[in-house]
Amino acid sequence: xxxxxxxxxxxxxxxxxxxxxxxxxxxxxxxxxxxxxxxxxxxxxxxxxxxxxxxxxxxxxxxxxxxxxxxxxxxxxxxxxxxxxxxxxxxxxxxxxxxxxxxxxxxxxxxxxxxxxxxxxxxxxxxxxxxxxxxxxxxxxxxxxxxxxxxxxxxxxxxxxxxxxxxxxxxxxxxxxxxxxxxxxxxxxxxxxxxxxxxxxxxxxxxxxxxxxxxxxxxxxxxxxxxxxxxxxxxxxxxxxxxxxxxxxxxxxxxxxxxxxxxxxxxxxxxxxxxxxxxxxxxxxxxxxxxxxxxxxxxxxxxxxxxxxxxxxxxxxxxxxxxxxxxxxxxxxxxxxxxxxxxxxxxxxxxxxxxxxxxxxxxxxxxxxxxxxxxxxxxxxxxxxxxxxxxxxxxxx
Amino acid sequence: xxxxxxxxxxxxxxxxxxxxxxxxxxxxxxxxxxxxxxxxxxxxxxxxxxxxxxxxxxxxxxxxxxxxxxxxxxxxxxxxxxxxxxxxxxxxxxxxxxxxxxxxxxxxxxxxxxxxxxxxxxxxxxxxxxxxxxxxxxxxxxxxxxxxxxxxxxxxxxxxxxxxxxxxxxxxxxxxxxxxxxxxxxxxxxxx
Numbered sequence: 001x002x003x004x005x006x007x008x009x010x011x012x013x014x015x016x017x018x019x020x021x022x023x024x025x026x027x028x029x030x031x032x033x034x035x036x037x038x039x040x041x042x043x044x045x046x047x048x049x050x051x052x053x054x055x056x057x058x059x060x061x062x063x064x065x066x067x068x069x070x071x072x073x074x075x076x077x078x079x080x081x082x083x084x085x086x087x088x089x090x091x092x093x094x095x096x097x098x099x100x101x102x103x104x105x106x107x108x109x110x111x112x113x114x115x116x117x118x119x120x121x122x123x124x125x126x127x128x129x130x131x132x133x134x135x136x137x138x139x140x141x142x143x144x145x146x147x148x149x150x151x152x153x154x155x156x157x158x159x160x161x162x163x164x165x166x167x168x169x170x171x172x173x174x175x176x177x178x179x180x181x182x183x184x185x186x187x188x189x190x191x192x193x194x195x196x197x198x199x200x201x202x203x204x205x206x207x208x209x210x211x212x213x214x215x216x217x218x219x220x221x222x223x224x225x226x227x228x229x230x231x232x233x234x235x236x237x238x239x240x241x242x243x244x245x246x247x248x249x250x251x252x253x254x255x256x257x258x259x260x261x262x263x264x265x266x267x268x269x270x271x272x273x274x275x276x277x278x279x280x281x282x283x284x285x286x287x288x289x290x291x292x293x294x295x296x297x298x299x300x301x302x303x304x305x306x307x308x309x310x311x312x313x314x315x316x317x318x319x320x321x322x323x324x325x326x327x328x329x330x331x332x333x334x335x336x337x338x339x340x341x342x343x344x345x346x347x348x349x350x351x352x353x354x355x356x357x358x359x360x361x362x363x364x365x366x367x368x369x370x371x372x373x374x375x376x377x378x379x380x381x382x383x384x385x386x387x388x389x390x391x392x393x394x395x396x397x
Numbered sequence: 398x399x400x401x402x403x404x405x406x407x408x409x410x411x412x413x414x415x416x417x418x419x420x421x422x423x424x425x426x427x428x429x430x431x432x433x434x435x436x437x438x439x440x441x442x443x444x445x446x447x448x449x450x451x452x453x454x455x456x457x458x459x460x461x462x463x464x465x466x467x468x469x470x471x472x473x474x475x476x477x478x479x480x481x482x483x484x485x486x487x488x489x490x491x492x493x494x495x496x497x498x499x500x501x502x503x504x505x506x507x508x509x510x511x512x513x514x515x516x517x518x519x520x521x522x523x524x525x526x527x528x529x530x531x532x533x534x535x536x537x538x539x540x541x542x543x544x545x546x547x548x549x550x551x552x553x554x555x556x557x558x559x560x561x562x563x564x565x566x567x568x569x570x571x572x573x574x575x576x577x578x579x580x581x582x583x584x585x586x587x588x589x
Contacts, residue, residue, distance in 0.1 A: 161460035
């Protein structure tokens with residue numbers, strides 16, 4: 001039997017796995033046909049998913065939580081059984097400000113960069129940042145960095161939403177002083193000479209969760225088969241994504257008009273972790289700028305959802321209750337991941353949650369299948385997050 | 398009822414506006430320019446906001462709706478949660494709506510239905526225009542190819558057209574495609 005699934009996505013480099021699962025024939029191998037539906041806003045992606053026009057979607061992890069909690073739309077329980085990638089975003093600032101806070105052209109020490117940014121703000125400079133969505137990891141990682149460097153992201157700066165296609169324009173016109181956005185949009189700003197990358201989000205939370213595969217929990221429970229097949233195809237797409245011999249082909253596919261409709265050269269930079277920090281600086285290799293496959297990167301750790309929820313509370317986006325915390329964590333579905341990928345022989349972690357930020361050096365972890373070594377999972381300020389001690393964490397402990 | 402129409406396509410916005418005016422809804426405003434839009438919408442104080450689904454600004458608007466004090470919290474909606482058919486039609490047509498919380502639902506429904514019809518009508522118009530445009534382009538290349546044959550092969554117009562048509566039939570292609578190919582060859586060969 002052939003299943004058809006409509007998959008919503010936004011034209012971003014981290015929509016690569018569903019696109020490649022389709023283009024490389026992995027989905028077809030699994031007996032599932034993908035109809036990829038491109039949108040231009042997360043609002044439209046959400047509408048299509050929540051009202052059943054799409055079967056599943058590429059979605060920022062916090063937005064899947066927000067939709068489940070009913071922030072901005074009637075609450076619909078979503079499930080995220082597969083992480084589509086870790087990290088891959090950057091903070092790009094206007095060149096005049098970047099020159100005051102960082103060594104322009106390469107990845108600096110972001111704690112020092114942040115300290116200089118804090119000084120700038122203390123001297124009376126009002127800064128406005130753009131993020132791609134209210135409920136996005138971009139927003140929460142930017143806030144985490146600012147807070148970790150002694151600023152209050154709720155009062156010391158202004159944070160507004162800017163859709164990715166307008167990011168470069170907004171920097172150029174002075175509408176915002178900095179943006180936190182995914183690729184290729186940082187590169188577009190840098191190439192136009194209107195922005196300089198001051199930090200990549202992999203420096204803020206190394207191995208931080210980014211987009212997830214989102215599906216209505218009810219749909220997933222009623223008919224898990226097609227979704228399991230899709231997840232196996234996505235896993236194989238991840239394998240292809242990190243294969244350097246396929247880089248050129250992948251960039252050419254993603255650049256096509258029906259997908260990102262962008263520059264294959266800029267996309268190549270993001271996929272291969274070669275980042276252009278400033279105009280004329282030359283590309284710099286940033287290890288694991290995007291992290292789509294190895295070390296069970298696609299495994300939905302419940303502790304990742306818990307961390308995001310904590311940031312949503314700190315941002316004032318949600319008022320903490322035990323019920324909401326439980327609902328947010330229940331969005332991430334490691335049980336479904338294990339059920340779908342068991343037959344592929346993919347490494348399957350035995351635990352469903354971990355101490356976020358607690359892995360400083362590569363460490364072997366317990367697995368129910370395959371050998372699994374996790375690389376550093378750390379926050380730039382050295383803090384850790386234990387999902388069982390949320391209240392202590394929120395109190396700053 | 399005050400209705401704001403946000404559309405990067407001024408032509409489509411005009412089509413929607415016309416439809417709404419026809420049924421007596423006259424408190425309308427169209428917003429096409431992104432810069433300064435939020436302030437202008439706030440000043441207009443709409444009860445309903447219509448925006449095309451393909452507009453990247455939806456995320457920016459929703460953020461503003463969430464935090465704005467001036468705008469009375471419009472919420473994303475498709476008629477009524479239970480009205481699956483209307484929601485489907487709206488998504489298919491590519492129109493989305495925001496309504497100020499508490500505004501009479503029955504009145505919104507007719508506005509949205511009308512917007513859906515106008516969105517669909519606009520899409521049809523655009524398709525027809527595309528067909529007309531490509532027909533015109535085909536006509537132009539056939540005429541140019543005919544002129545080329547008349548000049549180079551010393552044929553009269555009827556014979557030139559007959560040659561194009563026969564070649565197309567023999568090769569199972571469209572006359573316009575054969576004409577295109579001839580013109581391309583002429584361009585590459587530099588008139589040899």
